[in-house]
Amino acid sequence: MSSPLQILDVKKDARRILVERQSQRLVIAFILTGLFFMLLPGTFLGVWNLLDISKAHLSSALPQAWLQAHGQAQIFGWIGSFILGIGLYSLTKTQSTMLFPTKIGWSAWGLWTAGVTLRWLAGIVRWEWRVMLPLSGFLQLAAFLFFFYAVRRHGPKGTGKPEPWMRMIVASTIGFMLTLAVNLGLLVWLAWTGASPALPHVIDEEFVLLAVWGTVVPTIWGFNARWLPVFAGLKPTHGSRLMWAYVLSLAALALTFFDLLGLAAGAFLFAALLSIDALHVWERSIHAPKLLNIHSSFPVFVRLCYVWLVISCVLGLLAARFDHAGGVWGASRHALTVGFAAAMVFVIGPRILPAFCGMRVLWSKQLMFWSLLLLHGGCLLRVSAEPLAYENLWNPAWRILPVSAVMELTAVTLFAINMMVTLARPPAHISSSKGQ
Secondary structure, eight states, X not given: OOOHHHHHHHHHHHHHHHHHHHHXXXXXXXXXXXXXXXXXXXXXXXXXXXXXXXXXXXTTSSOHHHHHHHHHIIIIIIIIHHHHHHHHHTHHHHOSSSOOOHHHHHHHHHHHHHHXXXXXXXXXXXXXXXXXXXXXXXXXXXXXXXHHHHHHHHSOOOOSOOOHHHHHHHHHHHHHHHXXXXXXXXXXXXXXXXXXXXXXXXXXHHHHHHHIIIIIHHHHHHHHHHHHHHHTOOOOOOHHHHHHHHHHHHHHHHHHHTTOHHHHHHHHHHHHHHHHHHHTTTSOOSSOOOOTTSOTTHHHHHHHHHHHHHHHHHHHHHHHHHOSSSHHHHHXXXXXXXXXXXXXXXXXXXXXXXXXXXXXXXXXHHHHHHHHHHHHHHHHHHHHHHHHHHTTSOTTHHHHHHHHHHHHHHHHHHHHHHHHHHHHSOOHHHHHHHHO
């Protein structure tokens, strides 16, 4: 007969399993939502836009509202969904109680998905956009506040000094909230005074920089500081240098808003180089990388992402002096959002997402490799050809742009297939038990 203590332990184990399953279902919902926005409203619409632009040989051939809807789907629909899902899942590993905020988490998912969907539809179909735009911004901010409440309420209560990666994640979380607040303000202003569902070009460019450098880049830096010393065998992150890199990037953002583009581009470059030094990304690994269930090219592609970060900043410096038709600025932005941010998701995602979603095993290492290779190859063609085409320096470059778009679409499709099949398969421990 079981003792009361044994019965209590069994109940605790059952509750722990329930909490883990609840968190897994929620993170899977966020990941699948992110994959949807990445593949259809994000990449597919972006390829369609680029094909039309290339056919017309004119960068302004499409409505700005379409281009901005594509960017919103990529940054918020894809990357934003991943950030929220991974953030909520981490509660099960660091929370101070056995209770997981299931209702709050699903509320955040519903509000976020609805907000991103409305923002995309408002830019594409233009139906009642003066109502849909502010509503979308409100829903996104409300979703984030639900997420933030859950993190603050259920997060760890330790009083010790947080690790460098955690400080960076906290900073990026604040940046995320500020970005969404600015987004809501801009959409209310646009609905009140605008003639179309497209922000003015300069304001949109500044907002994209705020979203990427204020949220996406520091989030990547924070997670890299946490995972790369383990997964890639790198030296432990130099915390103070990484924080100085973040401070320098914030200074660069401020300079951008004051239209000091040359100084801003220089500050972004120094911030990128300082982050590389702090993370030891380009240094030799001190431990063997952990490559179980992923492709052996993992360390190479991680380092290559930071090559794109530097290229983006160098192109930004060149754009401040030589850009006339948006080609150099566009190449800089693409190197940052695709070469650095998207490629980092492609290389880190197969390592962590299967584990977060029930200790699953990546379906195909080869699809991981080919998605990365095609993404970097497509990005190389796009970044090389866009300045030449848009600035009317070499007319055949217009024919290269569609090739780059198809390569990137193929890469995104392979990544999405690999992740969806991985999530559809049973967890590793179930598969192994069935095989015995």
